[in-house]
Amino acid sequence: xxxxxxxxxxxxxxxxxxxxxxxxxxxxxxxxxxxxxxxxxxxxxxxxxxxxxxxxxxxxxxxxxxxxxxxxxxxxxxxxxxxxxxxxxxxxxxxxxxxxxxxxxxxxxxxxxxxxxxxxxxxxxxxxxxxxxxxxxxxxxxxxxxxxxxxxxxxxxxxxxxxxxxxxxxxxxxxxxxxxxxxxxxxxxxxxxxxxxxxxxxxxxxxxxxxxxxxxxxxxxxxxxxxxxxxxxxxxxxxxxxxxxxxxxxxxxxxxxxxxxxxxxxxxxxxxxxxxxxxxxxxxxxxxxxxxxxxxxxxxxxxxxxxxxxxxxxxxxxxxxxxxxxxxxxxxxxxxxxxxxxxxxxxxxxxxxxxxxxxxxxxxxxxxxxxxxxxxxxxxxxxxxxxxxxxxxxxxxxxxxxxxxxxxxxxxxxxxxxxxxxxxxxxxxxxxxxxxxxxxxxxxxxxxxxxxxxxxxxxxxxxxxxxxxxxxxxxxxxxxxxxxxxxxxxxxxxxxxxxxxxxxxxxxxxxxxxxxxxxxxxxxxxxxxxxxxxxxxxxxxxxxxxxxxxxxxxxxxxxxxxxxxxxxxxxxxxxxxxxxxxxxxxxxxxxxxxxxxxxxxxxxxxxxxxxxxxxxxxxxxx
Amino acid sequence: xxxxxxxxxxxxxxxxxxxxxxxxxxxxxxxxxxxxxxxxxxxxxxxxxxxxxxxxxxxxxxxxxxxxxxxxxxxxxxxxxxxxxxxxxxxx
Numbered sequence: 001x002x003x004x005x006x007x008x009x010x011x012x013x014x015x016x017x018x019x020x021x022x023x024x025x026x027x028x029x030x031x032x033x034x035x036x037x038x039x040x041x042x043x044x045x046x047x048x049x050x051x052x053x054x055x056x057x058x059x060x061x062x063x064x065x066x067x068x069x070x071x072x073x074x075x076x077x078x079x080x081x082x083x084x085x086x087x088x089x090x091x092x093x094x095x096x097x098x099x100x101x102x103x104x105x106x107x108x109x110x111x112x113x114x115x116x117x118x119x120x121x122x123x124x125x126x127x128x129x130x131x132x133x134x135x136x137x138x139x140x141x142x143x144x145x146x147x148x149x150x151x152x153x154x155x156x157x158x159x160x161x162x163x164x165x166x167x168x169x170x171x172x173x174x175x176x177x178x179x180x181x182x183x184x185x186x187x188x189x190x191x192x193x194x195x196x197x198x199x200x201x202x203x204x205x206x207x208x209x210x211x212x213x214x215x216x217x218x219x220x221x222x223x224x225x226x227x228x229x230x231x232x233x234x235x236x237x238x239x240x241x242x243x244x245x246x247x248x249x250x251x252x253x254x255x256x257x258x259x260x261x262x263x264x265x266x267x268x269x270x271x272x273x274x275x276x277x278x279x280x281x282x283x284x285x286x287x288x289x290x291x292x293x294x295x296x297x298x299x300x301x302x303x304x305x306x307x308x309x310x311x312x313x314x315x316x317x318x319x320x321x322x323x324x325x326x327x328x329x330x331x332x333x334x335x336x337x338x339x340x341x342x343x344x345x346x347x348x349x350x351x352x353x354x355x356x357x358x359x360x361x362x363x364x365x366x367x368x369x370x371x372x373x374x375x376x377x378x379x380x381x382x383x384x385x386x387x388x389x390x391x392x393x394x395x396x397x398x399x400x401x402x403x404x405x406x407x408x409x410x411x412x413x414x415x416x417x418x419x420x421x422x423x424x425x426x427x428x429x430x431x432x433x434x435x436x437x438x439x440x441x442x443x444x445x446x447x448x449x450x451x452x453x454x455x456x457x458x459x460x461x462x463x464x465x466x467x468x469x470x471x472x473x474x475x476x477x478x479x480x481x482x483x484x485x486x487x488x489x490x491x492x493x494x495x496x497x498x499x500x501x502x503x504x505x506x507x508x509x510x511x512x513x514x515x516x517x518x519x520x521x522x523x524x525x526x527x528x529x530x531x532x533x534x535x536x537x538x539x540x541x542x543x544x545x546x547x548x549x550x551x552x553x554x555x556x557x558x559x560x561x562x563x564x565x566x567x568x569x570x571x572x573x574x575x576x577x578x579x580x581x582x583x584x585x586x587x588x589x590x591x592x593x594x595x596x597x598x599x600x601x602x603x604x605x606x607x608x609x610x611x612x613x614x615x616x617x618x619x620x621x622x
Numbered sequence: 623x624x625x626x627x628x629x630x631x632x633x634x635x636x637x638x639x640x641x642x643x644x645x646x647x648x649x650x651x652x653x654x655x656x657x658x659x660x661x662x663x664x665x666x667x668x669x670x671x672x673x674x675x676x677x678x679x680x681x682x683x684x685x686x687x688x689x690x691x692x693x694x695x696x697x698x699x700x701x702x703x704x705x706x707x708x709x710x711x712x713x714x
Binding site for chain 1: 628630631632634635669670679680681682683685687688689690691692693706708709710711712713
């Protein structure tokens with residue numbers, strides 16, 4: 001095969017055995033790679049209703065067809081499993097050299113099951129697999145684990161994906177890190193920790209073959225050039241922290257746990273401010289001509305020496321969402337999340353919620369171990385991150401994620417627990433971005449700005465962002481399907497505006513790399529298939545339309561400030577948009593994939609399993 | 623009339639200022655505004671503003687007061703409007 005390696009490596013942590021299974025061309029064309037592979041492999045390799053932190057659960061790593069080739073921004077991988085945060089499908093992306101190395105080692109995907117009796121790390125050295133003693137790595141950060149593994153294996157070029165202390169302690173939003181990049185969302189680091197698996201080290205020496213190298217070179221040179229132009233300027237100049245001031249001005253910058261949509265300290269935590277005061281270098285992932293990674297450093301003060309890569313989502317979550325305008329403290333908080341292996345969005349979401357609980361008297365200094373957990377208290381922010389990772393004191397409650405923590409605390413704190421399906425909201429106040437609100441509501445992995453880019457319609461002025469109306473369902477669907485293809489081809493979405501016609505050009509790239517026939521309409525259909533498959537997995541796990549609801553604050557409390565003042569998404573507006581979306585998808589009116597749609601998408605086996613009978617059963621349970 | 627234009631993101635970095643005031647006649651359209659800005663900030667030409675059509679290049683957008691996006695360069699500008707020019711591409 002070209003592009004693909006044609007192999008999936010199965011690893012059983014309990015028996016310490018591995019085996020290879022082939023991947024067929026038909027499988028590749030139907031599910032493309034990345035999240036598409038994850039969705040199908042997860043569906044097929046687990047029984048329904050498993051505990052995501054049990055040995056029965058699986059953890060999947062999947063590359064895309066472009067990994068290890070010339071294709072710009074094509075070196076990403078997806079990690080997937082049942083999310084311990086949501087109970088539904090969890091998938092998260094990372095990028096750079098680890099993805100490249102997995103392909104060169106000869107695998108399209110890894111499927112890991114079971115639980116090792118002792119802490120272990122895997123060393124995949126082309127065709128050789130070793131289950132190595134990882135006890136000495138316990139308690140180490142991801143960067144330290146990488147360093148120690150390279151020293152032990154005496155090869156500084158080995159690539160490592162690992163969990164930090166948060167993953168070891170089964171924090172439900174622990175991440176998996178490689179090359180200073182992170183598969184952050186949905187808590188798959190906890191799944192890895194539950195398997196007593198600290199790290200996966202790779203050494204690959206094989207060549208990834210492509211079907212037509214000359215044509216691929218021609219297309220890629222053109223794409224590299226386009227990726228240096230205005231469409232990516234935002235990422236190159238300031239990085240994603242550009243969003244801070246833009247969102248503040250549009251009043252969609254979540255502040256103090258979404259109590260406000262503008263932040264008076266926005267200038268002090270903006271991309272512009274960071275560039276002037278903290279950014280020391282700009283770097284790129286493997287094969288990326290954009291280079292969005294703005295590495296930042298604190299020179300003086302109590303957080304002197306702290307360093308991290310900045311991105312908008314992390315900055316919103318640990319900055320404005322916690323009322324913090326102290327840029328060195330935000331860099332320190334991000335550095336700690338990297339050190340412990342915590343998803344920054346969920347960490348900031350949980351801490352913002354805890355701060356609001358404290359200010360409302362639902363948590364006291366007795367609960368927090370003496371911490372004055374008020375908004376803006378950056379020392380408290382930093383202290384809590386230590387507690388969450390180690391599950392010490394209140395950290396044990398917060399390590400469960402905002403959904404479980406609010407259910408346990410009760411007293412009305414659920415009303416301002418900002419999550420969808422259990423996943424904490426990213427940095428968009430969707431009360432004034434109504435297409436985005438729909439996209440967030442229906443996303444299979446929970447509140448998500450990556451599996452649906454529906455905010456583009458709102459912010460770009462394609463629609464009136466303050467209005468809910470018919471037609472948004474189709475827009476949300478198209479955005480989701482397109483995102484599914486980006487995340488299966490494993491292309492970074494930052495290149496999305498460099499394509500003149502994404503489906504046409506991506507299909508051409510796919511053919512040139514893999515030699516498999518792929519037309520734009522087939523690629524589009526593959527995106528729809530993958531979204532339906534993910535939804536089918538969720539249905540099998542017990543999804544009902546209640547899971548597509550927005551947080552109460554989004555539907556009850558209007559935005560109090562800025563140009564979006566007064567805006568919210570009423571329950572009626574949400575219902576209107578959900579009905580429109582389900583109809584656009586060809587699903588039933590209560591949001592279940594119809595048998596006919598699944599069969600149309602060549603998911604006949606799944607149609608049999610989760611078709612109308614299961615729907616009837618779950619609707620009855622409502 | 624005087625119109626205030628706010629620059630955000632790479633536009634601010636290129637213009638090296640947060641905002642600028644431009645003088646326009648009362649019948650001015652968005653295109654006239656972009657011409658005036660180009661004269662004041664020539665470094666924006668072909669990076670942010672198309673030098674031939676005098677419209678914004680992808681992925682930049684324009685908003686009145688941050689509330690209403692304007693796509694049409696022939697749209698009229700109101701008195702006392704504050705206009706934002708920013709990258710419409712969200713995500714991060």
